[in-house]
Amino acid sequence: MRTLILLRHGESAWNARNLFTGWAxxxxxxxxxxxxRRSGELLRAAGLLPAAAHxxxxxxAVRSAALVLEAAGLSQVPVARxxxxxxxxxxxxxxxxKSDVLGEYGEERFRLWRRSYDVAPPPATDTPHDPAPPPATGTPRDPAPPPATGTPRDPALPRTExxxxxxxxxxxxxxxxxxxDLRAGRTTLVVAHSNSLRALVAxxxxxxxxxxxxxxIPTAMPLRYDLDERLAPVVRGGRYLDPRAAAAAAAEVADEGHRSSRSTR
Structure with missing residues (x-):
């Protein structure tokens, strides 16, 4: 049996303000x-001790992974980025x-942009939130990434996805x-984002x-998958370590756009 733990990062400054974040x-x-930190405590209480993290x-995501591993007493675990x-x-x-976008474009278009498989939002023009391309990899196991060349393995900055x-x-x-990592028998933690995790769960x-x-996918709710030798789930959908809290948090995610911005807690 192989164990995979999926975790969306903790609340970000733009999550709290109800803003579309993306690559910002x-x-x-x-x-x-x-x-x-609470996610790390849940992992430790469940006896889930990652030996690898991504x-x-x-x-x-990077800071969430560090805080999770620290709270679980696993700061020495290598983290690939x-x-x-x-x-x-x-x-x-x-x-x-998000509420402004919903009001401007309507429920159907808003939902397609947020949750459909193949409908992308309008492409970005130059904005203050347009980041520079990140390095192709920052993993300790591959410390010298190749230069960006526009190949699928290199991060040409997208304009929309x-x-x-x-x-x-x-x-x-x-x-x-x-x-x-999973095939080698390492319990593996992946700390990522709403849509990268939706893609992986799909x-x-x-x-x-x-x-x-x-x-x-709710923020900071560890989702455990037990996988067979083909890396197929033993139980479809996996299992949240705190199912009730995860269900409530997922409902809040579904309702984004129907609530206004709020201050952080």
Whole structure:
């Protein structure tokens, strides 16, 4: 049996403000830091001790992973970082209030942009939130990444992405890096983002497009998958370590856009 733990980062400053974040590199709120530490405590209480960890290169995921491992007493665990685990690029929506976008474009278009498989938001133009391309990898096991060349393995900055685009960049990393850790018997932690984790869950569970529309990943709720020798889930959908809290938090994610911005806790 192989064990995979999926975790969306803790609350970020833009989560708290109800903004589309995407590739914008924002930090955790104090509440997000607490959430990450609580996730580490849940792992320790459940006896889930990762021997390998993977994150995106975005600060909110990197810091969440560090706080989780510290709280679990596992600060020595190597953490691989790669842009292919980044959140989807939300194009022209990045930095915009979700409720404003909902009001401007309506429920159907808003839901397609947030939750469909192959519909991307309008592409970004130059904005203050447009990040520079991150390095192709920042893993301790591959400390000297190749220069960006525009190949699928290198991070040419996207102007917008659908979930299909996220899936196309994520799955090679799953097969080449996360899969080998699991096959070697290492309990493996992946700390990423709403849409990179939706793409991975869709792959693991074989979700159809209609099922994907209803898939919401809450922040800082550890999701355990036990996998067989083919890395297929023993139980479809995995199991949240705190199912009741995860269900409530997922409902809040589904309701984003229908609430206004709020201050951090």
């Amino acid at each position: 590199d924002v930090d955790l709120t104090p509440w997000g830091e607490q959430q990450a 994150t995106s290169v975005l600060t909110r 790669d842009w292919r685990l980044n959140e989807r690029h939300y194009g022209a929506l990045q930095g915009r209030d 659908s979930l299909a685009d996220v899936t196309a960049r994520l799955l090679p990393y799953w097969h080449d890096h996360i899969g080998p 792959h693991l569970d074989g979700l159809g497009r209609e099922e994907l529309l209803g898939l919401n």
